Amino acid sequence: MIVTPPAAHVSDLPAPAFRGRIGRDARSGHYAVPGRYRLHLPTAWPDGLRIAVLHSLLGLDTVCPAAYLPAVPDCPEGVHPALRPLYEASAHRYTGPAAAPVLSDAWSGRIVSTHAPDIMRDLARRFDSDRPSPYPCGAESEIEGVERMCARGIEEAAQRAGAAGGEQAERDAALGTLLEALGALERRLAGRTYLIRDEVTAADVELWVTLVELDTVHRNHLDASAVRRIAGHPTLWTYARRLTAHPAFGAHLDLDGIERRHRARCQGLEAAGAAVRILDWAAHAAR
Structure with a gap:
């Protein structure tokens, strides 16, 4: 469970790091099902751009839809309003920033991961795609x-x-x-x-x-x-x-x-x- 210290100002706090992974089958908790997951990406930021490019290379638009976020949120304290419910559902009494990128689980309404390298590797390895893998064997x-x-x-x-x-x-x-x-x-x-x-x-x-x-x-x-x-x-x-x-x-x-x-x-x-x-x-x- 992640609890944000109440004494700090929202804009001064780092967003918590969620490191959930998509596994091979139902025993892993998070497993690959078409339409279950959603990406939330600001492509003006490096991590968001990396994930967006790889997502397009794999052709996963319908399997794992992506929502594209503005570079700078049009609201106080740099919070993405669309991500606030996900953070609040994923971290007890969370009051910190709602940062992207995010891979969310539509079944639970919670965040799976905010770690771009993990997200990219799970997209490539856990979802069926007829495209060449961006992580070829041995590379x-x-x-x-x-x-x-x-x-x-x-x-x-x-x-x-x-x-x-x-x-x-x-x-x-x-x-x-x-x-x-x-x-x-x-x-x-x-x-x-x-x-x-x-x-x-x-x-x-x-x-x-x-x-x-x-x-x-x-x-x-x-x-x-x-x-x-x-x-x-x-x-x-x-x-x-x-x-x-x-x-x-x-x-x-x-x-x-x-x-x-x-x-x-x-x-x-x-x-x-x-x-x-x-x-x-x-x-x-x-x-």
């Missing part, structure tokens, strides 16, 4: 390696490189880490259409969402020279353009929502790199 360690590289080598490094309060040496070191990761990916993609297999996998979903964030969010806090060095990986950004033109990817790209989310949440200073756009994401998504 799990490679996919996890890409997830770590994206999180540490790109996402965290880009945040440190753009931190206004950091020391110059620290920012330079972070930029070096970021460029090293991009260079490794550039070499890995040479002569390849996708990252680890001959078809789209969860590794491609992870990297694509990370590159979207790098160009639409983190770029705003880097200087122009840094952004040009980041853009100097033509194979990587050609790959990003190609995936954006794929319906399962580009159809979920909410650029306006990403900008609203960034403005509402980010307290960093805008730098000269904000004017150096790497990709025209909207144009490639339209194709």
Whole structure:
């Protein structure tokens, strides 16, 4: 049972982490039944976008319907009204934020999971789909390696490189880490259409969402020279353009929502790199 401390203000509290899993059969409690579960996704946020892309790749629109949420809730304290009943039913005396993404169970009216990696793997492994699996047999360690590289080598490094309060040496070191990761990916993609297999996998979903964030969010806090060095990986950004033109990817790209989310949440200073756009994401998504 999860109880939120009453003394803290709602907007200062993290949402509880629900880590339920969908099992193979009825003995697991949560098991795969068409129409039983529902996704609640803000695609302007990285985790929501990852799940939405994978959900479309699997063709699960009728098996596990998805409800798409606004980037920034139009209500006080950043609460998604549609999720409030789910949180209240799932956590005793819950008064904290109603955050997404959420996988909910229509039978109980409660939350199964808010953990994006678990949700993605359960969607791929527990529901029948005639599409190729984004987690092919024997590829799990490679996919996890890409997830770590994206999180540490790109996402965290880009945040440190753009931190206004950091020391110059620290920012330079972070930029070096970021460029090293991009260079490794550039070499890995040479002569390849996708990252680890001959078809789209969860590794491609992870990297694509990370590159979207790098160009639409983190770029705003880097200087122009840094952004040009980041853009100097033509194979990587050609790959990003190609995936954006794929319906399962580009159809979920909410650029306006990403900008609203960034403005509402980010307290960093805008730098000269904000004017150096790497990709025209909207144009490639339209194709």
